[in-house]
């Protein structure tokens with residue numbers, strides 16, 4: 001008998017009280033919880049909740065995004081900047097940074113030595129202040145947004161949903177997913193929260209709104 | 218309404234004054250109280266210590282003693298909880314169909330004193346007078362097992378002359394836990410010390426609660442330390458009047 | 464066929480004394496009590512604040528409990544489904560009936576890679592099976608990378624909390640351990656390290672960085688695995704999890720069989736319940752999810768080890784089974800008045816606190832952890848806090864009965880306690896005998912007591928009377944008062960006994 005047979009056999013024996021004709025759907029699961037705890041302004045809520053984690057949040061209109069990114073990179077003193085494949089070129093500002101593309105691919109030492117990474121996100125969650133990465137365009141493989149000590153994540157306002165259930169419904173579980181809520185942190189010392197351990201110690205989030213049409217007359 | 222008093226073996230033996238207070242209080246409110254002589258014990262100690270077969274005759278005895286009453290009232294939150302939550306467990310595990318039916322029939326009619334007063338009789342002002350500084354300890358079973366909520370406090374707030382003060386970390390266990398106090402005496406004593414500190418911080422003259430068992434534990438510690446703080450069951454405060462102070 | 468692992472097992476520490484004895488020692492450590500008191504108070508307040516934000520918290524708990532019930536009642540089907548999905552996605556699934564088998568599987572997988580070291584993400588399952596020790600015996604170094612686990616590992620200590628294993632250590636002790644031990648296992652602590660938590664976190668970052676960057680194999684646990692999709696998830700804070708789950712070539716995940724969930728969408732419940740109950744945050748900093756192997760991203764070899772090790776024995780008990788719903792949030796520990804005073808080591812188990820008191824005896828058999836079901840006042844704070852509504856007091860009372868039964872079976876002579884219970888049962892079984900006993904007690908009280916109270920009590924009751932006075936039984940029980948005043952003729956007012 002294989003271990004598989006043994007374990008499955010034990011489970012079936014242990015569940016002797018479950019009627020043979022019971023199916024999983026026969027065990028009721030009440031789903032009367034809310035789909036979202038967010039109010040109407042999910043973008044403002046998202047900004048507020050991300051900031052609660054000691055991350056910086058900046059809002060800008062699309063046309064102002066490259067300048068905003070340039071300003072943040074400069075402020076954080078970034079020179080070697082990882083830019084994942086598929087990052088929208090129109091958002092990328094000119095500047096004194098040395099752009100690292102993952103064509104090689106980049107080795108762990110190079111990523112570790114980089115000053116920062118500039119990425120997009122797949123979805124963002126307002127109530128929990130979470131950005132979700134799914135290794136899609138502009139995000140790249142997981143190591144790119146992990147090893148550099150600074151992460152600047154660009155989120156389009158229309159990517160922000162209210163709450164966790166709405167976000168999960170938009171995600172594809174087959175892709176590697178990383179939910180990021182603030183910079184890395186630990187509460188392991190006297191349950192006192194300290195930001196900044198192994199993951200990026202600094203997280204900036206740039207929320208990009210669509211340009212407002214110019215009002216006429 | 219035929220109200221039967223379930224005094225509990227513990228109060229019967231050690232705190233008969235609480236039982237007399239319940240009788241006096243309910244009679245003052247115009248109700249008739251009966252005391253079925255066949256009653257003894259709900260079986261809580263046996264059940265909670267793991268002696269379930271020994272609890273079976275006590276569960277049976279309870280259903281027999283209280284059959285036929287409209288309401289059974291008890292001045293003990295933990296015994297009320299035992300009857301409501303665990304008699305069915307004992308009946309299911311060791312009893313027969315008849316006992317299971319008897320238990321199911323009786324448990325919905327078992328009330329802890331403040332439930333009977335507030336929910337069934339609809340009173341919060343029972344006309345009591347108690348001119349002392351009092352703090353209330355919500356016992357774990359009153360809080361989380363039978364969920365008395367703020368019923369005791371609503372009753373206490375209506376007592377004339379009372380100076381009711383809030384107990385810090387009130388919802389934290391006092392460390393009694395029945396045989397826990399013997400089996401884990403050191404832990405129990407450590408919990409007791411914190412609870413007593415809370416009581417002393419209030420400056421109260423009287424500590425009251427809905428269970429004499431926890432009060433015996435806390436009061437025993439307060440007495441050993443000669444703090445001068447009295448412990449009193451809630452019923453005795455509610456029974457006190459200007460003409461008949463306690 | 465017994466599905467409990469044969470001793471020796473690693474769930475309980477073999478040299479552990481009974482709970483009351485271990486608790487006595489822990490209670491004498493005032494520093495420990497201060498550390499624990501402060502830490503648990505902080506986390507309790509944070510949890511209440513973030514759970515209070517959700518108006519439907521109770522509905523979420525109901526849904527979480529129901530999903531776990533559904534999963535456990537159909538566990539075999541879900542595990543087979545999970546196995547298929549993981550395999551389809553390029554992973555390999557292994558089954559382990561007990562700790563020894565799981566350790567053998569993991570050691571074999573590591574050896575096959577040629578590596579002699581692994582980095583580890585905090586995992587209760589690998590603690591439970593004693594994986595680090597088993598790997599060490601095979602010449603493989605296992606490096607814990609969670610900060611608290613690192614503190615425990617470097618301090619050659621035992622975990623005392625399921626979420627924050629080093630909760631019993633304060634910052635000064637942690638600094639000392641880092642300064643003394645880091646150099647022996649890799650990069651030493653920075654010169655002049657202070658005990659500021661920031662500096663300590665930085666020291667851990669530097670110490671572990673080189674290990675992450677060179678690691679070829681990682682071992683993790685799992686917070687959940689989705690049967691329908693094969694998606695496995697780890698919930699963490701520091702980023703050490705992401706490092707381990709992303710950088711090495713090979714990832715080995717050891718997961719208790721009860722961690723499976725039906726569907727990906729079910730995570731919407733648990734990703735709300737877990738962080739808020741656990742660290743008291745709306746969301747933990749990082750949650751990683753992966754499905755098998757993704758070309759060009761992360762480990763290219765993925766092994767999932769499904770562990771029984773006593774879980775099927777627990778499943779067999781229709782009352783005790785609910786303990787398998789546990790999502791290891793640790794809320795029950797943080798609200799437990801016993802845990803708050805004694806700390807985790809007193810439980811003598813990898814799983815301390817209220818959940819440990821119900822899980823440990825079931826995993827190893829009640830006879831191996833007989834004092835744990837009694838390590839509670841049944842105050843119910845755990846049940847109220849538990850995000851999946853495990854009725855821990857109910858299971859404790861149930862296991863107490865099992866302990867008593869096991870003792871009865873094991874000995875022809877009843878224990879002193881059993882005799883006392885039997886006597887009490889006989890007295891309480893009849894109103895007449897009770898009345899007689901009350902008269903005897905009143906007499907005894909008059910002999911022992913002074914001024915209405917009794918000081919020292921005899922026999923085992925000394926443990927009670929050491930710290931408390933006891934009221935002397937009054938001269939007249941309630942039932943004799945009733946008989947005298949209500950049934951024996953005209954009504955007389957009561958004979959006072961109130962102080």
Ligand code: SF4
Nearest residue numbers: 789790792793795849
């Ligand atoms: S038993 Fe409940 S409260 Fe305790 S750790 Fe498990 S899930 Fe959390």
